[in-house]
Amino acid sequence: MVYRASTLGSIASSLLSSGSWGTTISVFHTTVNIRMGGDLLTVTSKMTRSPLNINVKPHDSYVGRGLTRGSRISFDGSQLDMGYAAVEIGDHDIYENDIAKPSRNSFVELSGKEKSLALALLLVQKEGSAASPSFPRRDFVARLLREGGSRTMLMGLVGAGQGYTPSGDDFISGYLAARNDLSEASGLGSIVLPCHEVERITVWVSAELLCYAQRLVVDEVVEGALNSISAGDAYGLMDAISSLAARGHSSGVDTAAGLLVALFEAMDSALGGSRAASLASVLGL
Amino acid sequence: MSSIKDEIEEANGKAVDRMMEAEPYWAGVGLAKDVIPGFKDHMLTHAGPPTTWNRASGPLKGAIIGAAIYEGWTSDEDEVERLVDKGDIVLAPNHEYGIAGPMAGVVSPNMPVIVVEDRKFGNRSYSNLNEGIGKVLRYGAYDEEVLSRLKWIRDDLYPALREISRRLKDGVNLKGIMAQALHMGDECHNRHVAGTVLFMREIAPALFTSGLDEEEIMEVYGFLTKNNFTFLNFAMAAAKAMSMAAHDIKYSTIVSVLTRNGTDAGIWVSGLGDEWFTAPAPVPKGLYFPGYTDEDANPDIGDSAIMETVGLGGFAMAAAPAVVSWVGGTVDYAVEVTKRTYQITYTKNRYFTIPYLSFQGTPTGIDMRKVLKTGITPTINTGIAHKNAGVGQIGAGYVTFPVEMFKKALKRYAEVYGV
Structure with missing residues (x-):
């Protein structure tokens, strides 16, 4: 089977131009994660774009066929050889993040819509997800909501929970993407976790995604959420929450929860109030 | 004080319980203008969410033209567009009047409609009478053959059914027929072979003792029994009554209408009242009549997804392996669709059960929360209409909602x- 690349992420494109081979780290039906030169490259037949992705056509096809963990993937300059399958790079679009700068006015626009946003998240909450009462480290999340996030508190969530990318990691990815994007507007400052330590605690792919997210390298749905926040567009943010909801075991809702927690914390800082603590009550934490 | 999560759970429990416990009975027939509250002169109701002439699909336009000619508002098909644009013909969605009509689903003031009464919760619902398959109004055909049949339905079939319903003082228990039909290989959307036979068993004594002349009786009997879809419209009106019982319950996230008009698909959510949420209707995949391909197909159309809304049709396909010979796919796929649907529904039906799945209840009560959490949207089986007005049905298949x-x-x- 020969697949055709429809979009190359900006980072994926750089990786291909510098590397000639890699090794599969995880293989799913529609997604293959590859370690190439110490970086993550994802080949996926799903449509969501990311700087790390090579999106291939036909969509939703079985790109993982015939591959196992540790399979060698090679690139000859025009084609990615993936065992039984190949991906022709050819003509393609390049995708890179374009994240707007939020301001205090973004928070003012969103003010008054916090309960709707919290309810949108509650409606799609899943058993065992990071912001649910059944999450093993719910006390960390509850404390974070009441006291605000810190590097130590976040490190306590790394690797926690279920899923290929553990719920805690997905929550932190969403949290840090929003926290760091909003850091100037909120005055809270950014948080960057040490990637070598994160890698030691959790699975490699999850650590990579988390470390990119804290540098605001995110997929287009999370980018859409961040841009909705900047634009003060609560409906856009709800749209992103509903788009994230079905992702993975609970990866999407964990990411959405992290985004919303960071937003409420930032709004509390910029405008005063106790939105984050109220969110804890809505979520039953 | 209970949390909103508790309120939602309680509301959904109530909605789905009412959906299952509704008791729809066939109570009679009447002309739409006489029996449907609010049905106005020069109004045509149609399947799916609201639309306009410009947005209407080919088969819906065809059915609107046919209904306007049937009503005698014009004999010129080109004039219909002008009448609609001027507001001399008003279009409205069936569901807003308690009606569920298959495919284009167009109902006009002087069309006879089935009246269904929910004896548990008191709702009334309606559907038109089934014309058969192929070149029929509901698929957008409107030539002389189609119009003659509609007039025969009004002038001959309707009086006969009215007489039958008068004699059947207790009405006909439609939920009971649907439950039994599931055990006889129907899924109650695209297969009504058993349902039609069971229904005829209920009404035949009243037909044969109706006092009509023998030729008329045999004509009516022949029309009803030879059409395997006779029961579809009775079942749809019954399902509409069941969904009405689940509708408008504060906090409920249960879908109470799932429908499409050939351009848009739309839903109602119980706790959000009569507000439409729409997206472009998808094109079905399936089996085509000879001479047609998917190039000819119109995006999906019809209120018949009301059957899935209450746990039948595509959701119950594991009960109906033979339906795949009509809609395509394999028996395994039919079973898979039923099993997958459990992930997005509130419960298993108490009354509609599937022998092949050890008599498990069918998946019932689509919960919008579960649809979003899983990314699984309802899959239904459906008829396929030609995209051009005036042609009719060209096949049957499956469609998955956006x-x-x-x-x-x-x-x-x-x-x-x-x-």
């Missing part, structure tokens, strides 16, 4: 209840 309308509903729900 997630966008559920996303829109979530946003509205959060806005309404997140205060």
Whole structure:
């Protein structure tokens, strides 16, 4: 089977131009994660774009066929050889993040819509997800909501929970993407976790995604959420929450929860109030 | 004080319980203008969410033209567009009047309609009478053959059914027929072989003792028994009554209408009342009559997804392996669709059960929250209409609804209840 690349992420494109081979780290039906030169490259037949992705056509096809963990993937300059399958790079679009700068006015626009946003998240909450009462480290999340996030508190969530990318990691990815994007507007400052330590605690792919997210390298749905926040567009943010909801075991809702927690914390800082603590009550934490 | 999560659970339990416990009976027939509250002169109701002439699909336009000619508003098909644009013909969605009509689903003031009464909760619902398959109004055909049949339905079949319903003082228990039909290989959307036979068994004594002349009796009997879809419209009116019982329950996230008009698909969510949430209707995949291909197909159309809304049709396909010879796919796929649907529904039906799945209840009560959490949207089976007005049915198949309308509903729900 020969697949055709429809979009190359900006980072994926750089990786291909510098590397000639890699090794599969995880293989799913529609997604293959590859370690190439110490970086993550994802080949996926799903449509969501990311700087790390090579999106291939036909969509939703079985790109993982015939591959196992540790399979060698090679690139000859025009084609990615993936065992039984190949991906022709050819003509393609390049995708890179374009994240707007939020301001205090973004928070003012969103003010008054916090309960709707919290309810949108509650409606799609899943058993065992990071912001649910059944999450093993719910006390960390509850404390974070009441006291605000810190590097130590976040490190306590790394690797926690279920899923290929553990719920805690997905929550932190969403949290840090929003926290760091909003850091100037909120005055809270950014948080960057040490990637070598994160890698030691959790699975490699999850650590990579988390470390990119804290540098605001995110997929287009999370980018859409961040841009909705900047634009003060609560409906856009709800749209992103509903788009994230079905992702993975609970990866999407964990990411959405992290985004919303960071937003409420930032709004509390910029405008005063106790939105984050109220969110804890809505979520039953 | 209970949390909103508790309120939602309680509301959904109530909605689905009412859906299952409704008792739809065939109570009679009447002309739409006489029996449907609010049905106005020069009004045509149609399947799916609201639309306009410009947005209407080919088969819906064809059915509107046919209905206008049938009513005698014009004999010139080209004039219909002008009448609609001027407001001399008013279009409205069936569901807003308690009606569920298959495919284009067009109902006009002087069309006879089935009247169904929910004896548990008191709702009344309606459907038109089934014309058979192929070149029929509901698929957008409107030539002389189609119009003659509609007139025969009004002038001959309708009086006969009226007489039958008068004699059947207790009415006909439609839920009971649907439950039994599931055990006889129907799924009650695209296969009504058993349902039609069971229904005829109920009404035949009244038909044969109706006092009509023998030729008329045999003509009516022949029309009803030779059409395997006779029961579809009775079942749809019954399902509409069941969904009405589940509708308009504060906090409920259960879908109470799932429908399409050949351009847009749309849903109602119980706790959000009669507000439409729409997305472009998808094109079905399936089996085509000789001479047609998917190039000819119109996007999906019809109120018949009301059957899936109450746990039948595509959701119950594991009960109906033979339906795959009509809609395509394999028996394994039919079973898979039923099993997958459990992930997005509130419960298993108490009354509609599937022998092949050890008599498990059918998946019942689509929960918009579960659709969004799983990314699984309802799959239904469906008839396929030609995209051009005037042609008719060209096949049958499957269609999976777009997630966008559920996303829109979530946003509205959060806005309404997140205060």
